[in-house]
Amino acid sequence: MNETIKSQLNHRTIRKFTDQKIDPDTLKTLLEVANMGPSSSGMQKCSIIRVTDQGEKEAFAKIGKQDYMADATELFIFIIDCHRNYQIASEEKEENQEMKGFDKFFEGLCDCIIASQNLVVAAESLGLGTNYFGNINNDPQQVIDLLKLPKLTYPAIGLGIGYPGQSPQLKPRLPLEAKVFENTYQDFSSYHDLLKDYDEIMKTYYDLRDTNKKTETFTSSVINKEAHKTPLGKGMYQALLAQGFLPDI
């Protein structure tokens, strides 16, 4: 167990930051760490947009329906970028339809999340706090317009960074036995017994935490968040098509 792993096991989402700015050298180092992450076939299909305009941050907070998004000290949007390589190939008259396939979109998303999580670990190792914003995909088309994204790009995820202005409790995870299997997928015919202890742990966690206390277990949160809640990301596949990706080729 070293400092890196200690910091990783201590991860929690930070939704409130202090006023302290992040100095430009630190910011540059974090972006270099994002850039040094592995990428699919070395094709680097990720771009990053740093949102510094306060009006734009507020627009994001509206799309994401999370006010605190506007208060993130730094806000980065990671972009699946198949446009750059398409353009590079075009200049040599070598582009083709296959550069627009679903596999390329999928690889671009992997590149983006590898870069963002690399940045998260680096930031946390420096005492910074982070907050992913998957909620940018509540309305991908609006994000595409806001960021002026060209064809063959797509918003992957947002990330807020700053110095922590809160110290939330660690959020317990499903036990490894529920998610790590050997050689083949282990299909539990029922999760009732497996989740009994974890549901209790989560009930205590929700009940005792400092902010947003509620009566909830993992099971009830799955129902509330994934089944009952009207999904906001309904336009994602349509936006993907509108951006020129061709899943079916």
Next chain:
Amino acid sequence: MNETIKSQLNHRTIRKFTDQKIDPDTLKTLLEVANMGPSSSGMQKCSIIRVTDQGEKEAFAKIGKQDYMADATELFIFIIDCHRNYQIASEEKEENQEMKGFDKFFEGLCDCIIASQNLVVAAESLGLGTNYFGNINNDPQQVIDLLKLPKLTYPAIGLGIGYPGQSPQLKPRLPLEAKVFENTYQDFSSYHDLLKDYDEIMKTYYDLRDTNKKTETFTSSVINKEAHKTPLGKGMYQALLAQGFLPDI
């Protein structure tokens, strides 16, 4: 600059491992780090399959068309898992079609790559080497059959881990100015000038590296890998539909 960041900036893909095994406590720690990564709305739509069966490893090497995949000391396959929560909701008679949407698939892929990259950083901090295998999606249906994946799951990425048996050169990345923008996407009308230096750097890298020397620049590798090479991941979208995801709802 601390040890975490130093290690991250020193990342390189390791394709050859020594015979040294990874002890079970270390392995457990690495999986716990994967498990502690952030996940979309806390829904934890990632499972991990540890491949220990040598025959199965060889089957993966065949699918991936990379012999060394069979020699990875540890081989993990990260699985987009929307099945678990669907099943949990079903037991309460609360499941619905929206739990099969493209947004859920996308969130599951983000969860998987956050977990895998968290594991990569932890492993490298301990002196281990890693190798992503995106090539499992050369033939997703075969992987689904091999791992006996139920509906609403999908293979995200493979990851090999072991003690490094090689010490490859650092692979230079595109300069930050080509991929980090402010407030809106920066669409270069031409990449020729921007890539001139980087193409030279990559030419020297390919020419001087110890293994698999070739005459290549970034521009030529984009053309060779993304435009000319017959894509192997063509069945990805079809496999997604066959696994029961409903992108269009």
